[in-house]
Amino acid sequence: MKALMFGWEFPPHISGGLGTACYGLIQGMNIHKQEVIFVVPKLWGDEEPVADFVNASGVTIDYRERRFKKLWKNLTYLEVNSFLVPYLGPKAFKKFTDYAIHDRTDVDESIFSTNYQFSGKYGKNLMEEVSRYALVGAQIARDRSDFDIIHAHDWLAYPAGIAAKEISGKPLVVHVHATEYDRSGESVNFPVFEIERAGMHAADHVIAVSQLTKNICVRKYGIPPDKVTVLHNAVLDASIITSSYQKKVPEKIVTFLGRITYQKGPEYFVEAAKKVIDRDPNVRFVMAGSGDLLNKMVDRVAELRMGTKFHFTGFLKGDDVDHMYAISDVYVMPSVSEPFGIAPLEAVRHNTPVIISKQSGVAEVLHNAIKIDFWDVDAMADAIFGLLHYQGIARMFTELGADELKKLKWEHVAAKLVTVYEKILAQRA
């Protein structure tokens, strides 16, 4: 069996967890001798050759194909109407909308005959790239017949998956790594929501990375529960990391590591920190990462007068991430809505006990962790205090957590995915 997968990023060129999850899944598929054609908007050339890679920037669209024009019409609608694009500042947004308004008639035939250079990033031409990517999907589906099933990862690739299905008639699986509700709460970006909804409805089957995400698919996107299978993410490497990096401050360290955005719940961490520091001055809190709520958090920390006990590191990369985990005594992930959340598993690999919100997918697989509601800052403060002071529970968590980690293998995820594929193909036959 061979799957035609559409992704958006792939290691080492990643900006989030999506690329890593795709990489892990393909590794798992390889163990089961399953072949994967993996399409990305832009190939850099230094990707590990684990799949049959297709560089979307190198695909030429055949403009004589009538069916493409019909597809394109629908996609243009999407492009022109999606004025709200994530990750834009007001200036860039204005530029983007100006462009879209002034150039709405520029959809000429030339795009059908030339290659389109994708950036593969999350920039201002995101919607344009998403719709061009769909055309590439259609072209690939027409050119190749050596695949049995189509598999699209997250909303950026759904239009490509839908197009490929329309052209080839082969079944489509969409893989929900995150939804617009996780990213933006109730203030969803409607065009993105629309793409997600269309993708899930057009799919023959939906894969969600957690029960939590499945519930969102069912409740918010109106997908029948039996059309959704939960496949939890796994870890690429479950080995325990022992670091020689030494802490240089006498106090214990409690860490938040992630994007400082609404989704990650940083403000609850700050409030809990205040409660802990009031009781125990021998603790330092660290908020590692960057994001649109950073300045607000800095302000709040100053307002709570704990500036010498609560630190901000900015965005960490490379060794600094490992060092941060290594010197942490407790890791907290207070996410408001986290489809999965791989970071706590990284903390476990560093023998750091973790506190995770019940509103995270990882809470469904990691049992040796303290689970709290993200909004319950009292419970969070109690948990932090407990893990810092009662060594027994912290020791137990680190020992058992390591065992749990070993069970989270991509190999197992891939096996379940193959079963899903087989079921879909059997239903078709």
Add this chain to the structure above:
Amino acid sequence: MRTVCFYFQVHQPYRLKPYRFFDIGEDHYYWNDFLNRNVIQKVAQKCYLPMNSLLLELIQRYDGRFKVAFSISGTFLDQMEAYAPDVLESFQRLVATGHVELLNETYSHSLAALKSKDEFFSLVHTHQERIKELFNGYRPKVFRNTELIYSDEIGAMVAELGYQGMLTEGAKHILGWKSPNYVYSNAKNPNLKVLLKNFRLSDDIAFRFGDKTWGDFPLTTDKFVNWLNALPKEEPVVNLFMDYETFGEHQWAETGIFDFMRHLPEAIFTQSNFTFSTPSEVVASLSPVSNIHVPTPISWADEERDLTAWLGNDMQDEAFDRLYELEKKIRKIKDPELLRDWGYLQTSDHFYYICTKFFSDGSVHEYFSPYDTPYDAFINYMNVLSDFILRVEAASSK
């Protein structure tokens, strides 16, 4: 007698290096040597050296009838000694003429006057010693506080130290209908005379000189002397107080600022009956017209002329309070390195960088800040302060 009193502020802070969370507890050196050296050497070329030599030339040409006063912060003295000894020599030459007056201030350009009398006195004392040492036993008679910050209470402290006069801003909201062009006295201790900056005429030179959108652009010496002559005849003194970096740095040489200064004395001597005086001469020769009430502190910064450039937002207050709560411990330890860092961390600039008043004066703040945002400034300062606290704790538990 009618007289013009020039005072120039010479100051550079010890800017912090990017200090990361991972450095806390390990790296105890906080200063951005590369940046600090660069700034001193760059401004030396553009301002300090050419302006010092121009002033020397003018003093010699008019045989002492032209004179000015400087207040040179200790953080500047230290950096000058380390990075630009030629600048130090040129200041020493100026002072040696006998027509250049030096003022005292807090050694590290600190805001201590607002927080602790002990610390304030100690920093003034350090500055006195350093001036004595570098300028051949010189002993200033007049005081200027950091950023011209003044209140009745601060004035009384300065009087207690034995100074005859003190400089501050002629802020509209304390003067009301009164004119800054007289000598006033402190409301608590009438022995201290208070000289007020004429902010209109000072800022015409310091801020507006090169501004082409200003209605009075270009500013010529004739025009400036006309404005002096137009002041009511009974007003005896015009205090022109400004940053020394006005000359060549804030106003580039291309604006003609050096030529303006080169010709200003001549224009004043020939076209008006004004003379030049130093602050101590003004204090000695003029009696106060009345006392001046300043119950809450004023400064020379921004439109508000208050403390909000340095204190008031949560981040500034947090940084300030955490720093000063160390005072008692520091005094007991008496470790020279800790004392030096403690002084440098008090420099007002660190708090200025954390100012969030973006809308009215933000652009001025941005120009002077090595940080992208006040949040970055706060994070970096607090990381350094956290390490400093660990050192103080360790030293005091010995």
